[in-house]
Amino acid sequence: MITLVRWAVAYVFIVSGAMKWMNQELADTFIQLRLPYPEKLMLAVAVTEVVCGILILINKGTRLAAVPLMGIMVAALILTKIPLISSGFMQFAFAARLDIVMILLLFVLYNHRGK
Numbered sequence: 001m002i003t004l005v006r007w008a009v010a011y012v013f014i015v016s017g018a019m020k021w022m023n024q025e026l027a028d029t030f031i032q033l034r035l036p037y038p039e040k041l042m043l044a045v046a047v048t049e050v051v052c053g054i055l056i057l058i059n060k061g062t063r064l065a066a067v068p069l070m071g072i073m074v075a076a077l078i079l080t081k082i083p084l085i086s087s088g089f090m091q092f093a094f095a096a097r098l099d100i101v102m103i104l105l106l107f108v109l110y111n112h113r114g115k
Contacts, residue, residue: 002112009105010057013069017049033079045072056109066110073103 019026020042030045031038049072052065081096 002109005105005108006056006059006062009069009102009109010053012102013049013053014057017046017053020046020049035079048072062112063110066106070103070106070110073099073106077103 020030027039027042030042035041048068052069055061055065056069077096077099081092081099084092084095
């Protein structure tokens with residue numbers, strides 16, 4: 001079962017990181033977050049997602065790879081989903097559902113012992 005979790009998490013982050021390079025609309029959305037050096041930060045996030053996703057996929061350094069991905073997901077939740085609370089809790093809960101699931105799955109991978 002943990003192998004399926006690894007594959008699913010790896011898939012999400014590899015595709016997400018790759019899309020940050022290929023999709024201008026996604027890049028524009030990232031830039032609109034008004035973070036410092038948005039292009040460089042987006043590139044760093046994209047590289048982190050792809051590299052850590054690959055590490056999780058091949059089951060090498062999974063615990064170490066999960067940590068920066070959890071940070072990325074928490075930041076995404078704070079920057080893009082928490083502001084939706086003003087629209088109502090259910091709007092926030094719906095928008096944040098996948099971020100929360102990914103954080104939980106990364107936590108499972110981080111805490112998994114053995115193969």
